[in-house]
Amino acid sequence: MNLPYVVVGVDGSLHAVRALDRAADEAARRDAGLRLVYAVPDSDEAEPILASAVARVHARRPGVPVAAKAVQGGAVKALSDESEGAALTVVGTRGFGGIGGTLLGSVSLRLAAHVHGPLMVVRGDHPSDATSDAGCDVLLGLQGDTDADAAVYAFEEAERRGVWLRVVHSWDHRHITPELPSLVPATSPGQQSLAQYERSEEAVPRFSLARLQAQHPKVGVDARSVRTGPAQALLEASEGASVVVIGAHRRSGRFTPHLGSVAHTLLHHSHCPVVLVPTDS
DSSP states (O other): OOSOEEEEEOOSSHHHHHHHHHHHHHHHHTTOEEEEEEEESSGGGGHHHHHHHHHHHHHHOTTSOEEEEEEESOHHHHHHHHHTTOSEEEEEEOOSSHHHHHHHHHHHHHHHTTOSSOEEEEETTSOOOTTTTTTOOEEEEEOSGGGHHHHHHHHHHHHHHTOOEEEEEEOOOTTOOOOOTTTSOTTSHHHHHHHHHHHHHHTHHHHHHHHHHHHOTTOOEEEEEESSOHHHHHHHHTTTOSEEEEEEEEETTEEOHHHHHHHHHHHHHOSSOEEEEEEEO
16 A cells, blocks of 8 residues: 555454454544454464455445455564554454453553554454544643654644544652641742742643644643643543543663553553554653
């Protein structure tokens, strides 16, 4: 395909079918083609699964060009290889918690450490009805300037959908140790330092997103800073969102521990699909 394309992993399971439906919708929204990838030990086993998946896409999104291929080997490598040049890669997981969900979440995390572009993870309990999230806002988890790629994706997604972008910037002041407020006046150096830090952190969303807001004037933005852990804040905010977007900070092909907990929490409990946008740092 010479036009933009979306990649999706298929295997005939229910959660993969839901991911397939979502990927077809994403391809249609982008005027892109769709590539179906089935990673199997024996490629001969894939033909009926791929044929069924192609038929489903044609019925759901008749105008989307579809290509399908079976790849011998593991799903992580197959999808990582196919993701090079893709606008989006989509995979599914079974749903909430449990041993199976944990293992599949681990696969998603490992794929995100190697994928060449944005990765959308769709849990098996996400509705696959194309109208289920119509008009729902896009949610962005923002930690700072290092999440620039995730912010770009989130603005473009909000513009494609014609919805608002909600931004949650989470921070804490663990590296600042102020005096106890009950023992010192608010004008003490420690309290002033903390107040200055709080003001600078609360300004992060405004300054980080100013350029993108100018580039996407039709996108309304609602940004807020919270002093709680990002996983819980984003989890609560994901209810009613069409998709939640976070940056995937990678070092030597692995996540930092902090991102791992945020991604792991969202993959298992988010109320909407999760997009991980890789950032090598």
